[in-house]
Amino acid sequence: METKLSSIDRREIDHLIGKDWDCWHHPAVGTSGGILVLWNRLLVSFDVKETSSQVIVGNLLIPNLGIWKVATVYGSRCCGERSNLWKHLEKCMENSFPAIIGGDFNCILNKEEKRRGKRFLFSKGPKEMKDFMMNSNFHDIAYIRPRFTWCNNKEGTSQIWERLDRCLLNSFAIQKLPLAAIRYLARVASDHSPIVLKLDASVRFKSKVIKFEDTWRSYPACKSIVYHSLKKKDYGDENMILQRKTSRTLRALFFWNKNKCKDLNSLKEKLKGEILELQNKEALGENWSAEDHLLL
Structure with missing residues (x-):
């Protein structure tokens, strides 16, 4: 993700x-950029190999799937x-x-990936991509x-719409994931859609820890539940009593x-679905009903 931060510490990640997540952060340049990669160390391991203001590259070790090369991209808006x-x-x-390359490339490849704004030209930027x-044998899935x-x-x-974010897979990745497809989620706290x-599906971790x-x-x-749960008497030393009351x-x-x-x-999933539906209508230039506006 693009952080726009010069630094980020462990407390902010937690x-x-x-706390189950490790990270690697490349600082932003001024008020733009900054790349943060996060991975759950209980599920996978990630070894960072290359890093710059535009990309973080590393080896992702996934149980049952082996080693994958993963590059997280924040492409510069400058073609050069x-x-x-x-x-x-x-x-x-x-x-x-x-191998997987994913993120914000700040580049589109054809006129179908843009709506409104300046006319698309197959210039140096798209050609180099x-x-x-x-x-390098990478494919847009x-x-x-x-x-x-x-x-x-x-x-x-x-209003301008563009497909700036994508995932590219090489042939070795496609052989392992022949039906691979990416899903774009609703834009909620950003002007970009998460990928x-x-x-x-079999790589899952079920935690038995209950978090507040x-x-x-x-x-x-x-408040009432906490009061009555803590009020009950427990026996043992102070540490054991505290553990039992908390649990x-x-x-x-x-x-x-x-x-x-x-x-x-x-309800949350329903609202996300409604947001996504409205964003699709807006992107396609469809008229919104009064009811649609009320949903927002």
């Missing part, structure tokens, strides 16, 4: 995604600087590993809508949440 990106990738991605893909991944968030005729590429959710504090019942309280909150707040996740 707050953002949890992007030329250095292609040269860098050509050198570090030439091997027999399955196409040449890299052909020479299928994707699930929306068609565009970035919007300048303006209104009317000033999801699922490597293997900040959402619980907004419910009056939560009992979290279990009580977990099952209360499961029974009383089970609709929150379905």
Whole structure:
């Protein structure tokens, strides 16, 4: 992800995604760029090999799938600087590993990947990207809508849509994932759509740890559950008593949440679906009904 930060510390990572995740951050240049790569160390290992302002490259070791070369890209908006990106990738991605290059390339390849704005020209930028893909055996895989991944968030005729974000796979990766397709998620906190590429449905980790959710504090019942759970008497030394009270309280909150707040996740997914549907309509230039506006 693009951070736009000169630095990020471990506490921020823990707050953002949890203590089970490791990271590598390349600082931003001024107020743009900055690349943050995160991986769950309980599921995979990631060994960083190359890093620059436009790309972080490393070896991702996945149980049952072996080693994958992965490059996370934030392409410069300057065509001349992007030329250095292609040269860098050509050198570090030439091997027999399955390889994935994904991120914000800040470049489109044809007129169908743009709506409004200046007329598309197959100029030096798109040509160099196409040449890299052909020479290094990388392929633009299928994707699930929306068609565009970035919007300048303006209104009317000033609004521009482009497909700046994508995933490229080499032939070795496609052989392992013949039906691979990426999914673009709804834009919520960014002007870019997040990309999801699922490597293997069987690689999963089910944690038995129960974590306190900040959402619980907004419910009056939560305070009552905590009060009555901590009030119960326990025996043993001070550490054992504290552990039992904490464990009992979290279990009580977990099952209360499961029974009383089970609709929150379905509501969240429903709202994301509505956001995605509206963004698709907006990107395709379809008229919105009054009801659509009310949903926002």
